Amino acid sequence: MINMAEASQILASDETIKVMEILKRYSSDKDNLIPILQEIQKNVGYLSPDFVRLVSKHLKISASSVYGVATFYTMFKFAKPAKxxxxxxxxxxxxxxxxxxxxxxxxxxxxxxxxxxxxxxxxxxxxxxxxxxxxxxxxxxxxxxxxxxxxxxxxxxxxxxxxx
Ligand code: FES
CATH class of the missing domain: 3.40.30.10 (Glutaredoxin)
Structure with missing residues (x-):
């Protein structure tokens, strides 16, 4: 039987896998930043600090640059969606x-x-x-x-x- 803590771990890693799969489809070209963020938002529902870090590593830009762009657009959410x-x-x-x-x-x-x-x-x-x-x-x-x-x-x- 999986307890809640383990379940949320699994959930988190499922989301991380989804983000990794999205990143695999894009080159490290910085112009891919917005399309990547849009795809993560659409498929995972939010941009966690971990996802932002993954994106910044993939595109070789700072996490603050990723936030700088993402916070400019209201379509991006930074908290896990609630009910x-x-x-x-x-x-x-x-x-x-x-x-x-x-x-x-x-x-x-x-x-x-x-x-x-x-x-x-x-x-x-x-x-x-x-x-x-x-x-x-x-x-x-x-x-x-x-x-x-x-x-x-x-x-x-x-x-x-x-x-x-
Ligand atoms: S300012 Fe117009 S609805 Fe709040």
Whole structure:
């Protein structure tokens, strides 16, 4: 019987194998950086520090150069995908109505920093610019549900309800 720690090891090495297979298909030409990152994002779902290191070795460029490019594009995620995705809007309207406090409360309750997934992989947390619903500011989107006029006091009950 495999315990959870062993299972997560196997999962991690499966992902690493996938990344290695992707890298095998590309030469060390630095122009391959974005296509490689796109393929890892598509097939593995995120760019872990280990994957970034593998890419940097393959292309013979620094890991910080890889991050420099990857962080420029919103399509790349750096945390393992969780079951539920939380987007906290920090566009101007949401920011002036307390978006920062909303984000901090999610971070505290989930024990994660923005851009990370919770340890149980139930929630990933990210900040976004305007979601196009400024009249409802401050706005949070969890999966496909929009939560308008968000207040810090509503966050705990919402998370409990989703956890079920
Ligand atoms: S600024 Fe948040 S929805 Fe527009």
């Amino acid at each position: 539920h995705n939380i987007k906290v809007c920090l566009g101007t309207s949401c920011h002036v109505k307390g978006g920062d406090r909303i984000l901090e409360t999610f971070e505290r309750l989930l024990e994660v920093r923005c851009g990370e997934s919770s340890r149980d992989l139930m929630f990933s947390l990210e900040r976004v610019a305007c979601l196009g619903s400024c009249a409802l500011a401050p706005v949070v989107v969890i999966d496909d549900t929009i939560y308008g006029n968000m207040h810090v006091d509503r966050i705990k009950p919402i998370l409990s309800k989703i956890r079920g």
